Amino acid sequence: MSNAIIISPADDVAVAIEPIAAGEAVDYGPAQAEAFCAREDIPIYHKVAVRDLAAGQKICKYGEHIGEALYDIARGSHVHVHNVGSVREDLDNK
Numbered sequence: 001m002s003n004a005i006i007i008s009p010a011d012d013v014a015v016a017i018e019p020i021a022a023g024e025a026v027d028y029g030p031a032q033a034e035a036f037c038a039r040e041d042i043p044i045y046h047k048v049a050v051r052d053l054a055a056g057q058k059i060c061k062y063g064e065h066i067g068e069a070l071y072d073i074a075r076g077s078h079v080h081v082h083n084v085g086s087v088r089e090d091l092d093n094k
Contacts, residue, residue, distance in 0.1 A: 004028040004048060008063035013047035013079050015061070020048065026076065039076040047079040059084060 004014035006028045014028040020042040025035055028050070042048045047061060053073040058065045067084040077083075 002027050002029045004042075006031055006050065008060070010060050010063055012049065012051060012053055012057075012059045013061050014050050016042045016044055016046055016048060019044050026050075036076050038078075039074060040078050042078050049073050049075050049077045049079050051075050053079075058087065 003018050003020055003024075004016050004026055006014045009031065014026065020026060020038045022038055022040045024038050026038055026042075026048055027035070032050075036050075038048060052075050053059060053069045055069050055071050057069045059067055059069060059079065065087065068087050070083050070085045073079060073083055
């Protein structure tokens, strides 16, 4: 049974729909490319990286950019304010 959700194939993170303990498999359903384990505890409704993210890389959730990685973030890591920076996008020129 899934313990996380992902909305868009472009998403870099899944959202935990129940607490996920470090070492527990992260399962976000049939769209999942391959199994992986949480590297640390992921609180309910928080994000977990579904792929390795490089420092400075924009992070996509629900098909939209939500910020950029402040540091390298390994797949299975907790993604939150401690490792994601805010980015002001130029919305007037889209």
